[in-house]
Amino acid sequence: MNVIKEWVAENIFLGLEVREYLRRLITPSNIVAASILIIGIPLIILRYMKGLNAVIHGSNDQPFSLFLGWGLFCGVPLAATGYIMASAVYLFGLKDYKPLLRPAVLTGFVGYFFAVMFLLVDLGRPWRLPYPMIRSFGPASILFLVAWHVALYLTVQFLEFSPAIFEWINTRKLRKWAEGITIGATIFGVILSTLHQSALGALFLLAPTKLHPLWYTPYIPVFFFISSMYAGLSMIIIESTLVYKFLPNRVDPQNHKIIDGLTLGLGKAASFVMITYFFLKIIGIAHDDHWDLLLTRPYGYQFLIEIFGFVLLPCFMYVFGVRTGDAKLVRIAAFTSVAGVILNRLTISMFGLNWELPHREFFAPKEIIVVLTIITIEVLIYRWVVNRLPVHQTHPKFAGEEE
Amino acid sequence: MQSLFDLLTYTKGVEYIIAVSFLAVFVWFWKFAKGGEVVTVMAEREERVGIARLLENLVGGFLLPKEFYYHQGHTWVKPMEGDVVAIGLDDFSQKLVGKIEGVKIPSVGAFLKQGEKGLSVIANSTPIDLLAPVDGEVTAVNQAIQEAPDKINRDPYGEGWLVKVKAPRFRANRSGLFYGELAKMWLDEVRNRLMARVSPALGTVALDAGPAVFGIAERVAGEKWNELVKEFLLIE
C-alpha cells in the first residue's frame, strides 16, 4: 500500500504535496484552458442530451461537420508522426532519431485517440461506434476500412508506446515483452497507415459530382498518403519545438544540444516528400485536363495558393534551412506545411464539397467552441503525459537499456 | 466532341512529359538540398561518431561510485582504516586523458597538500599533473600500476588506486570535496561543459551500445588535447 502511495506521490503529483501541486496548477495558460473547458464541456453534454443540432447547424446537403473535417480529416494526417519515426528508426536504421521516437509515437497515439473522440461527438449514435467491428459489416464501404484500420492502428500505437508506460510503473518484464514486439508493431503500423491515410482520401471518390474538380481526382488516395508523410515529419518538428521550449526540463539535457541537427534532418526528408507531392498534384491536374480551372475564382486561386504557397514554398524553406543549417527556418517551414495540410483537408472535406450548391453553412459558433474544447483537452493530456512519463526524458532506472 | 482516344492521347502525353521533367527536377533538387555546409557537417559527423557514442553513455556513463569523495580536480578519496585514505583518478579523467602509459607518484613519506599538484600520470607520452584531494603523508604506493598503468583505465576505483595517505585533517578536507548528490550535480555540470565543446552543428548521437571510447580530449580537441585536459583537471 505504501509502495503505491509513494509511487503516486512521485509520479502523479510530481513529488509535491497535493496542496502544493494544486496551488501550482494556477498558471495563465491553465486559466485559459480552464475557461475554454468551462464553456465547452457543458456544450458537449448538451450535444448528447439534445442531439447534434444543439451545437452544429446540421445540414442534409453537407453532412460532414467540423468535428469530422478537423478531428478526423486533419487529425489523422497530423498524427502520422508515429509510423514515420518508427520506420525511420527501426526499418531504415536511422538510430540518430531515437530521442524523437517516443514523442512521435505519443503524438500519434494521442492524435488518433482524439480523432476517435471527435467521432464520438459527431456520430449520430456514438454508443454504436464498435458496430462496424463487431455487429454488422459493410466491406464494400471504404469507411469500413477506415474504421477497422483506425481501431487497429490505435492499438498498435498503444503497444508501441507501452514500453514508456511500463517503465513508468516499473514493470521490467512487461516492458521487455513490449520492446520485443516493436518491429512487428512497426511494420503492421506502416501497413495500416498506408491504407487508412489513403482511404480517408478514397472516401471522396464515391461522390465525383460533389468535390470540386481541382481536388477530385482518382489520385486522391495517393495524395492523402504522401501528404500525411510530410505532415507527420513537420508535426514531429513542431512537437519538439514546443516541448523543448515550454517543457525544457522534461527533456534529457544532451538532447537540447542535438535537436537542431535532428530538426534539419527531418526538414530535409520533408522537402523531398514535398517536391514529389507538388509534381504529383500537377499530374493530377493534367490527368483530367483541368488547366483552365486554375484561373477560376475562387477555387482556382485557392488551389494555386495551396500548392505554391503551402507546398512549394515550405518545401524550399526546408531546403534553404537545411543548406544553411538554419533550424529556425526549418521550424517555420514546418508550421507552414502543417497549415497547408489543414487547408487541403478542410477544402476537400468541407469548402470544396458541394461547391455548386447555392447555400452552404460552415461552422456554427458552438461547433467551433466544442472543437477548441477537445483540442484543449488533448493538449492538456499530452502535457500531463510528457511531464510524468519517460517520453522526452529517459527513465533513470532504465537508462542504457536499449534493445 | 473529342473521342476518348483523343482525350487519352492528349492527357497521358502531358502526364508523361510532367513525370519525366520531375525526374530531372528531382536530380537537381537532390543536389541542391545536399549543397552547402551540410556536406562537411556530414563528413565531420562520420569522424566523430566515437565522441557521439561516448556522450550518449553520459547518462549512466561516467562512473561515480557512492562511497567515494571527489575533488574538483577529478581525483577521488576513499577512507580506509583509521585515518588512512586511498587516492585515485576518477572515471571521467581516465576517459578524458586516454590510455595511461605510466605514473609519476611520490614515494612513501612524501607530503601532499589538498588542491596542489602532487601526482601525475603519463598519457600520449606527456606527463599530466593531478591535484591532491587531501592533506597528508603518503603511506603506501600502488605497485601494480607501475607495471601495468592501464589498470588505472580499466579499474580506476579499484585496482587502479594511486597512493594511500595518512590524512589526520580529513574531516577538515572534506569541506573541499564532493560527495553523494552534490557529486552527481558537479559531474552533470562537468559533462555539460564538455558537451559544449562538441559543435552543435554535428547534432547527432549514435545510440548503439558499444565500448566507451578512450581519449575524449584528443577526440574533441585534437592537437590541443593537453590544454583541454588541464582545463578540466584545473591545472594551470
Add this chain to the structure above:
Amino acid sequence: MSIDRRNFLKLLGFGTVALGLQPTRAIASIDDSKIKRPDSYGVLCDVTRCVGCRSCEEACNTVNSLPAPEKPFDDYSVFEEKRRPTSKAFTVVNRYETSKGTIFRKVQCNHCLEPACATACLVHAYQKMPEGSVVWDEKVCIGCRYCMHACPFYAPAFEYESPVPRIRKCTLCYNRIHEGKLPGCVEACPMEALIFGKRSDLIKIAHERIRKNPDRYLEHIYGELEAGGTSWLYLSAVPFNEVGLNTTVGTYPMAEYTRGFLSSVPLVLVLWPALLGSFYAFTKRNEEVKKQGNEKHRKEAHSQEKGEN
C-alpha cells in the same frame, strides 16, 4: 444552347460513355438481362404532366405518418425556394423556370439499382430489396452520415434534432407494395404523372411515349442509365438539368469509382510486409556488419595492449 467550357470538360470526364445517349439513332433499349432484378419495380415520372398540386407530398406525409409541415400542402409560396427532402418530408415538389416555361418536378430518393448509399454504409444498414426499394435499417445505423455524402441525388435526410437520430428518406412505400397497394404518391397524383410498375415495362412505356410524341419529350429517359440506372425514371420536355436533375452524374454506379482503390488494399496487405521486412532485414544486416567491424577493432586494440605489456 451553349455549354460553357467547364461543363464541356465535365462531360468529357464522366460522360464520354454518354455517347450512347446521343440523338439520331433509335437506340434499342438497354439489354435488360444485364441489369439484375429485371422484375424490380419502379416509377415513371412524366414531368410534363406535373402541375405542382403537391398531392403527392400530402399523400406521402399521411402514408408515412410524418408530422404536419410548417406550411400546409396547399400553400404554394413554398415554391419560391428550391427544397429538398428532409427528415420530415420524404418528397417535395419544386418549381423550375425553364426554357419552355414553368415546370414542376417531384424530388425524392431515386432508388438506384446500384445504390451509392448502400455501398457507402460501413455497417450495411441499407439494402436494395428485390422489389426495388432501397431501404434503411435502424438496427445498426451508427449515424455517420457517409451515405448522405455518397448519394449523388442528395436524398437521405438526418434527424440532427434528435439525440437518437435516424436517416429518413422515401422507401418506395415498401410496405404498401407488399400489400399489393400503390405507393402513396403514385396513387394520389391527379394527373397520372406517376406510373408504378416493373422497371423493364416502364422503360418500354417511356420509349413508346417518346416515339408517339417526339415534340413533347426530350429523347432521353433520365434514370435509365444514370448512376448505373435508377428505379425512378423521368421524362421531360426540357433538358433534365433545367429541372434540377444532375446530368453530370455519368452512367457508372457510384460504387465503380471505389473499385480501383479497394482492389489495391489486398495488394498493399501482401506487398508491404514483404517490402518493409526487406528494409528491416537490410538495415539489420548493415548493423551486423558494422558491429563485426567494431569487434574486430576492439580485439586488435586489446591484443595490442596485451602485446605491449
